[in-house]
Amino acid sequence: MKTKAYILGVIYLALLILGLVQIGINAPQGPPPYDYQMAEDEAKRVNVNVDNYTISRITGTKELWFRDMPDVSFVVAISFTDDPNKCCIKYPKDLVQITKNDDVLYGKATQDGEVLDTRKHRLIHTYTNFDKQLLAGWKTNGSDDRLIDMVEQEDTYTIFIYMTVMKDFCAIRTDSPGFCFYLIDAHLPSLYFTAYYNTFLRFYGETELGEFWTQWVNYKVDLGKAHIKNMRIDVDGETDYYDEECKVDTLLLTGKGNMPFFTRKSYKTIEVSEKKRGDITFGYDTEPMIKIAKPYGKKL
Incomplete structure (x- = not known):
């Protein structure tokens, strides 16, 4: 009798364990681990080449205004010259539209640029030596500036734009977020800067300004030297x-x-x-x- 009860107890315990295992298998597993989810999302992103550049003459440009731009990050490198023949802008023409009205240069998204989504698109940019120098901390004219790096790893969220303007350039405005402006060796009588949120302005190299006015800027400005x-x-x-x-x-x-x-x-x-x-x-x-x-x- 005791043996029979013992056997029944063992059978009951085995069935209980099997039942719990089956419940565990069929139970909702919850969200995947964060690292796994990130890797899965990254694998779904589609490559988009953002280096389909064109170069346009922008002689006479004194003001820059970006509005309704693609919803990505931007690096805008601005150099200065005394030669009007060197004034130009280099930008990805299939994603950004550039127009000039009098002395104001406007930038906005093209139809292809409007649908850019960095959650779905991986922006592919070939980093030049200039880009690496810019992001690592600009060195020019004997200066030893060592500013904070923007990124040290592959960045698949950013579009690069390059500009050269005359030394009477005087204003930067953006109504779109996510910009980082780098001004290299700026010698200007005056400069006005206003920006949407999450926008960064940095001065590199030898910078001399007669007047500098910033308005409603609630992110970062690096005045350098x-x-x-x-x-x-x-x-x-x-x-x-x-x-x-x-x-x-x-x-x-x-x-x-x-x-x-x-x-x-x-x-x-x-x-x-x-x-x-x-x-x-x-x-x-x-x-x-x-x-x-x-x-x-x-x-x-």
Whole structure:
């Protein structure tokens, strides 16, 4: 009797284990691991060549305005010249449309550019020595700039555009996100810069600006080793300006927001125009800027 009960117990236990195993096999498995999902998504992306370049003359261009561009990342390298015959833009003509009206150069997406989706498309670009030098930290005219690298690994999300303009160039505006502007050896009387979110501006090499005005920029500006006579920043929220090595004679701050990175020694004079004290702050402790500045227009 005991033997029979023992055998029945063993059979019951075996059936229970088999049942649990079967339930486990048929149960929902949940989402795949993150790394596996990324690899699967990457495998589905279709290659798109973004190097079908054309070169257009842009003599007389003083302003640049990108709007309704493809929803990808952009690197725009801008060089400067005294020779109007060297003014040109090199861009992928099947994805970006460039037009010029008076002295303003406009860029927008073509029909093929409008459907670009980096979740579905892998952007294939052949990196030249110029590109590598640009992204690794530009060195020119004896300077030893070593700026932060944009990427150190293969980037399949970016379109490159190259420009050469005259030294009376004066404005950059973008209404599309995801831009990184590199200005190389900029010697300009004045420059105005305004941008949509997630846009970066960097100065490389020897930079001298008479006037530099940035408005509603809430991402990053790297001033490099620029020498700027008069600079104005219309602050709008938190804005990152890398200013450790630049020299600015006079800085005017307006608007409302915080500048977490701020190097006092880079500025000879700081003026603040704010509606109420403390609208403009600096540092991670958000100290009122007026503590180290003077009210705009007031003589000390």
